[in-house]
Amino acid sequence: MAEFMTEMQARPAEARPLDGHEAGVILERARASVDPELRSALESLPGSMRRIALYHFGWEHADGTPAAGNAGKAIRPALVLTAAAALGGPRARAAAVRAAAAVELVHNFTLLHDDVMDRDTTRRHRPTAWTVFGDGDAILAGDALQAVALRLLAEDPHPAAAAAAARLAACVVELCEGQHADLAMERRGPGEVTLDEVLAMAEAKTGALLGCACALGALYTGASAEDVAALDAFGREAGLAFQLIDDVIGIWGDPRNTGKPAGADLAARKKSLPVVAALGSGTPAASELAELYGSPYEEGDLERTALAVEQAGGRDWAGAQAADRMARAMQELARAVPDPEAAGGLLALAEFVTRRSN
Template sequence: MSQRTEQAPALEAAALLEETRHIVDPELRAAVDSLPTAMRRMVRYHFGWEDADGLPASGASGKAVRPAMVLATAGALRGAPARAVRAAAAVELVHNFTLLHDDIIDRDRTRRHRPTAWTVFGESDALLAGDALQALALRVLLEDAHPAAAPAAARLAACVVEVCEGQQVDGALERRDCEEVALDECLAMAGAKTGALLGCACAIGALYAGADRDEVAAMDAFGREAGLAFQLIDDIIGIWGDPRHTGKPVGADLAARKKSLPVVAALTSGTAEGAELAELYAGPLTEADQERAAVAIDRAGGRDWAAQHAADRMAGAIDRLSHAVPDQEAAGGLLSLVEFVTRRTY
């Protein structure tokens, strides 16, 4: 493949994501329209298709990274992406099930630049809407005539269990004292919460391409490595991100005293700044405290550690991909997507 310019991955990824939305959106809308009226209204709001009054809206419905990974993997492994559209929609439905639940668990009040579903429709109803999306995803897969549909559904169900386990561990870590949290277990938790679904998306794309067991495993590993890199960058954005880009208030993770990866790296750094951060995390953080905490994390090396570890995971993802798809040109779309999500501005 010809030498890629600095802008080429971003441009290629943007085109892939736009094409994915164009292809997958009708399948998503058809699936959501099968839901009971009240749940359909909440889900359509969550996706940005309607406003709180049920009127059509043109809000952002997400980047479509995970369905794009399904389709790009299918294509990279000599499959037909057009036959994997239902699978891509199923993965996106599961992703949004996790978002609806995460917003409730984390008490996040803003997503994609507008109020989260639970703040508009109530906690219980938003929770049930998330449950419905998970069931809907499996139904979409199991009603697909493709021979890979059943194993893909089994894999997606196993992924949901892993994601739930990661979320449970995340909550348990939040309740522990700062000195009782280790970096390795936080990495394992992030791998389950974020890496598992990206790995599953790639594995399902491989299944739909008719890939063999080793290729499916390699693509799952690729997605997991890319997912952890994504989470590391997301954690950096959660502390230092620009609300104009993130759609969330600045410092939201610090206000919630989340033990994100840069935070834990700082807490376990053995530095004076790490000790200062632990003191700040012992009680509620004012806006001034949040600013002090961000400075302490940076000076303790948490930000640099997260950025370097994201780069290392990205390198690992590319290595995994090269084993599954030796043809760099065939792998170009997947490379563009992971470079896009791990080089986001904040």
């Protein structure tokens, strides 16, 4: 592990992870491998559900005509496939495509539901499914995606499929628990939510599925329980780093890149990680932030609120915490994949999600 950490930490921040392991290449390969399986899964849905799902994935317009939209970055299926390749080589990667598709279907199930619950009106630079088809139809389409995901694994003849299905189902329960905690926190006052609570919620909502993706890739290689657990922990830590950066982008990101309105989380009074860290800082800016968060959003509040979060240290804390979580992720990765070259693809993906700006 010491050799692994020394080699990884010796690289300059701007360096590419390892030749052939650039995140963009990995994500493109994952999308190319998984999209046919995803399209086949969506085509198996009844017409009403199929239309909503294809719209959500960006493959159809609202009127059902073909579209060349953005189906997302494919980070989670890429983690499945890259974990399988790291432990089992190209053959294991090919065998895990169905599992990768199942993870991506579950991820999109959560997006459809989250958009309804959070009343988000934009995703991937166009109206969210619920704004086009209605709440009920968007929720049902999400339910259908989850069912199809588990069916993919139930029908997979691979010997690891049953364990993968059980693990993915347990992950869905954890995702629901995290979303429930998130919604409950929104009903509490700005000073009533602790940082530990928000970190636990973020691990359940975001880290759990990234960890599950890595674990499924490991399962499809016949890896030991210890290696499966280490890759799950790697994904969870990288997932927390991802959420920290995502929360920063949610406040200060450019809408032209994010596809979402600027400051939407602040306007909705979301208790994101930088906000809760700022609220607990004990600074004058924290008091101003608590006052702003304790009253309904008014036009013109965004700049004041974002500045209060920054002055109270929320932005700096989130950046430092993301770096710490990445260091922990690297330690877990070294346990399961001690060869730096074999681990390079997973490291590239983890670095991608924590260095992104949209």
